[in-house]
Amino acid sequence: MPSALEIRLCGGLLALNRLSMTLQNKRMPVEGLTLARNGAEVRVTVVLDCEGETARRYAALLSGLEDVSEAGVVADLEEVALVRADGRCEAVSGSPEYVERWLAENEVEDAVRLGPVARPGKGAC
Amino acid sequence: MENTAFGIEYRPRTGSEAMCEALLDEGVEFLFGYPGGAIMPFYDALVDYPLKHVLVRHEQAAAHAADGYARATGKVGVCVATSGPGATNLVTGLATAYMDSVPLVAITGQVGRAAMGKDAFQETNVTGMTLPVTKHSFLVEEPEELYPTMRRAFAIARSGRPGPVLVDVPKDVQFAAVSGNGYRQLREAPPPIPAPALEAAARLIERARRPIILAGHGVTLSGAELELRMLAERCGIPVSTTLLGISCFPDDHPLNIGMPGMHGAASVNRAIDRSDLLIAVGMRFDDRITGNPEKFAPNAKVIHIDVDPSEMGKVVRPTVGIVADAKLALGGVLNHLRKSPECGAWREELAVDQAPERRKEAEARGRFGPVRIMEAIREATGGEVRLVTDVGQHQMWAARHFRYTRPNSHITSGGLGTMGFALPAAMGVALACPEESVWVVAGDGGIQMNIQELATIRDLGLNIKVAVINNGYLGMVRQWQQFFHNRRYSETPITGPDYETLAAAYGLTGRTVREGDDVERVVRWAEEREGFTILDFHIDPEQNVYPMIPSGMSVAEMIEEDDA
Structure with a gap:
C-alpha cells in the first residue's frame, strides 16, 4: 500500500539536492515525486511504496534536515491533468483515482499530469 | 575610509574577519587545516586573531584531528581546507564524523563567484x-x-544528533566588506519527553527477568554516564557497551558484561539472544551488532x-x-521506576557463561601478543589514558581486552571504519587534553595511511605514544580471506617501514618489540619518557579475532576460537 509524504522546503536548489540525495541515500522506496510551490516555499509530494509506519519514520528523518520546514504523511492527494482535446486545452482535477478514470474514459490528444500533490489545507503539514 | 569626526581610520570588516569573529564567538581554540589559493584571505585574517591553527600535512588529517578534538572535549571541532583537492581530501573525515555523530564545522575556500561553474582551477562542487x-x-x-x-x-553541528557541517566560502566573499551580523536563532528546543513513554519503559523494566542495557555513543555525547550507572545499579541490570559506547560504563564494574556484536564477547551475544528486555540507549542497532536483524534478540522486548x-x-x-x-x-525513566526487576538469577547465569572467557583472557595476558600489550599499556598508565584506535583487528583487541575505567577514554572510528583515523585524531585529543596520557593503537596498514602527521606531531611536541600491532598483513581482511575465501591472501600481505628509522627521520623516537622482549618494560619506558614514541610490536602474523559472527548471520553461526 503506497504512502505519501508532503515535505515543505526552504533553501532553493541546494535544499532540493539535499532532499533528493537523502531519498536516494536512505534507499527510500520512491514511486513518484512531484514539485509544487507556494510563494518561495517548495512543496514536494513523495509517493513511497511502503506502509504508513515506515513512511512516518521517513518523515521524521526528513524533518530533521535543516532545509525542511515541515514533513509529514498525507492522506489526501490531489492531481491536476492539463489535457489537450478537440484542439483545446483544459484542466481536469480531483483525486489521482478520479483523474486516472477520467483520462481512461475520455479521448485526449495529449495530457500533462501535475501531481499527485498533497491537497492544500488537508495535508499533514 | 577616515572618520573625520575623530580622526580614526575606519576599515570595514572583511568576510574573513567575520569568519574569525564567529569562531571566537563560538569559543573555538584550535583549527586544524591546510592553506591554499581559495582560502588565503581567511588565512591572512587568521594571523590577527587569537585562534590556534594546527598545520597538518594532509587535509584528511585535519578532519580527523578536529574529530578527535571534538570527541575528547564534547565541543565542535573545526577544520579548514582550500577548494578543489583540499576540500575533497576532507570528505573521508567528514564521513567518519557523520557516521559517529561527531560535531564538526569544516570551512572550505571556493573559487570566486564569477569563476564558479566554469571549471575554474581547483573548483569542485564540494557542497x-x-x-x-x-x-x-x-x-x-x-x-x-x-x-x-x-x-x-x-x-546545527552540536544540536540534536551532532554531526559535521560544511561552510564553503568563495574567495571574493572572504575578501568582501561586511557589516552587521543578523544571527538567526535555530529551531526551538525539543519538546519534553511524554510521560506515558517513560511510564511504559519503567513498567517493562520492573517486569523484566533477563534485561540487558545496550549503551552506545549517545550516552557519552549527552554526558549520561551517571544516569546510566544509576539505572544499572538500582535495578541490577547487566550493561553491554557498543564499540562507541565503550568507556561510558566502567569495564571493572561487576555489571559490565562487555561488547556485543560481530567481534563482541560470545557470552554477550548469547545473552542478548536469551534476553527478555533490551534497553538500548543512544545506539542505532548497527549491522555489526545485530547481524541478521530478523534473528536478533528474538525473545526480547525493546526500549x-x-x-x-x-x-x-x-x-x-x-x-x-x-x-x-x-x-x-x-x-525520566529512573523517576518513574517504582521497584527493581528480579534478575539475580540472570546475573548468575551470565557470570557462569562469562567465566571461561575470563580464564582465556587471563591466559592470553601471559603470552606475547595483543592482549598482553593492552594490559601493559593499562598497567603503565594506571588506566589514566585516552586510547585512540584505528580500524581492524587491533581495534577489536583494544575494544575487548583493554579495561577502560574513565568516561570517554576510548576513541575510535566506528560507523565508517576509517583506517588512518587514529594518528591524526590523537593529535586533536592530545591538544584537547595536554595533561593526559594519549596512546594510539593501530595496525601496520592503518598507521601508514596518515603517517605524514609525524611531522605535525614533532612540530607541536605532542606527547603521543603509538603501539603498532604489526602482523605484516591487512589483518582483518586476511582473517576474512582465511575464513571465507579459502586462505587466498589476495593483496593482504603488506610491508612497512622500519618505524624506529622512520621516527628518527622525523626527529622522533621508536622501538621495535619482538617476542621474547620485555613488553611491560618497553611500554613503561615509552609512557615515562616525555614526547612522542612509537613502539612497533611484531606479533604472530595469523592471529585472529574471536569470536566472529559472519556478516548478516546470527549468534547461531558464531565462530569461536575452539571451532576454527
Whole structure:
C-alpha cells in the first residue's frame, strides 16, 4: 500500500539536492515525486511504496534536515491533468483515482499530469 | 575610509574577519587545516586573531584531528581546507564524523563567484559532493551572510544528533566588506519527553527477568554516564557497551558484561539472544551488532532511547521508543521506576557463561601478543589514558581486552571504519587534553595511511605514544580471506617501514618489540619518557579475532576460537 509524504522546503536548489540525495541515500522506496510551490516555499509530494509506519519514520528523518520546514504523511492527494482535446486545452482535477478514470474514459490528444500533490489545507503539514 | 569626526581610520570588516569573529564567538581554540589559493584571505585574517591553527600535512588529517578534538572535549571541532583537492581530501573525515555523530564545522575556500561553474582551477562542487556525509552544508554567496552562517553552522553541528557541517566560502566573499551580523536563532528546543513513554519503559523494566542495557555513543555525547550507572545499579541490570559506547560504563564494574556484536564477547551475544528486555540507549542497532536483524534478540522486548527520531524502528522495532537526549530520558525513566526487576538469577547465569572467557583472557595476558600489550599499556598508565584506535583487528583487541575505567577514554572510528583515523585524531585529543596520557593503537596498514602527521606531531611536541600491532598483513581482511575465501591472501600481505628509522627521520623516537622482549618494560619506558614514541610490536602474523559472527548471520553461526 503506497504512502505519501508532503515535505515543505526552504533553501532553493541546494535544499532540493539535499532532499533528493537523502531519498536516494536512505534507499527510500520512491514511486513518484512531484514539485509544487507556494510563494518561495517548495512543496514536494513523495509517493513511497511502503506502509504508513515506515513512511512516518521517513518523515521524521526528513524533518530533521535543516532545509525542511515541515514533513509529514498525507492522506489526501490531489492531481491536476492539463489535457489537450478537440484542439483545446483544459484542466481536469480531483483525486489521482478520479483523474486516472477520467483520462481512461475520455479521448485526449495529449495530457500533462501535475501531481499527485498533497491537497492544500488537508495535508499533514 | 577616515572618520573625520575623530580622526580614526575606519576599515570595514572583511568576510574573513567575520569568519574569525564567529569562531571566537563560538569559543573555538584550535583549527586544524591546510592553506591554499581559495582560502588565503581567511588565512591572512587568521594571523590577527587569537585562534590556534594546527598545520597538518594532509587535509584528511585535519578532519580527523578536529574529530578527535571534538570527541575528547564534547565541543565542535573545526577544520579548514582550500577548494578543489583540499576540500575533497576532507570528505573521508567528514564521513567518519557523520557516521559517529561527531560535531564538526569544516570551512572550505571556493573559487570566486564569477569563476564558479566554469571549471575554474581547483573548483569542485564540494557542497554537492558532501551532501550525503554532512548534517548540513552552506555555500555562502553573500558577504553579509558569512557571520550568521558560521554561527548557524556551529549550532546545527552540536544540536540534536551532532554531526559535521560544511561552510564553503568563495574567495571574493572572504575578501568582501561586511557589516552587521543578523544571527538567526535555530529551531526551538525539543519538546519534553511524554510521560506515558517513560511510564511504559519503567513498567517493562520492573517486569523484566533477563534485561540487558545496550549503551552506545549517545550516552557519552549527552554526558549520561551517571544516569546510566544509576539505572544499572538500582535495578541490577547487566550493561553491554557498543564499540562507541565503550568507556561510558566502567569495564571493572561487576555489571559490565562487555561488547556485543560481530567481534563482541560470545557470552554477550548469547545473552542478548536469551534476553527478555533490551534497553538500548543512544545506539542505532548497527549491522555489526545485530547481524541478521530478523534473528536478533528474538525473545526480547525493546526500549529504544535515541535523540534521532528516524532511528526508531529503522532496524529493530521498539516496544517503547523514547526520542530524547539519553541523559534526560534515563533520568525520566529512573523517576518513574517504582521497584527493581528480579534478575539475580540472570546475573548468575551470565557470570557462569562469562567465566571461561575470563580464564582465556587471563591466559592470553601471559603470552606475547595483543592482549598482553593492552594490559601493559593499562598497567603503565594506571588506566589514566585516552586510547585512540584505528580500524581492524587491533581495534577489536583494544575494544575487548583493554579495561577502560574513565568516561570517554576510548576513541575510535566506528560507523565508517576509517583506517588512518587514529594518528591524526590523537593529535586533536592530545591538544584537547595536554595533561593526559594519549596512546594510539593501530595496525601496520592503518598507521601508514596518515603517517605524514609525524611531522605535525614533532612540530607541536605532542606527547603521543603509538603501539603498532604489526602482523605484516591487512589483518582483518586476511582473517576474512582465511575464513571465507579459502586462505587466498589476495593483496593482504603488506610491508612497512622500519618505524624506529622512520621516527628518527622525523626527529622522533621508536622501538621495535619482538617476542621474547620485555613488553611491560618497553611500554613503561615509552609512557615515562616525555614526547612522542612509537613502539612497533611484531606479533604472530595469523592471529585472529574471536569470536566472529559472519556478516548478516546470527549468534547461531558464531565462530569461536575452539571451532576454527
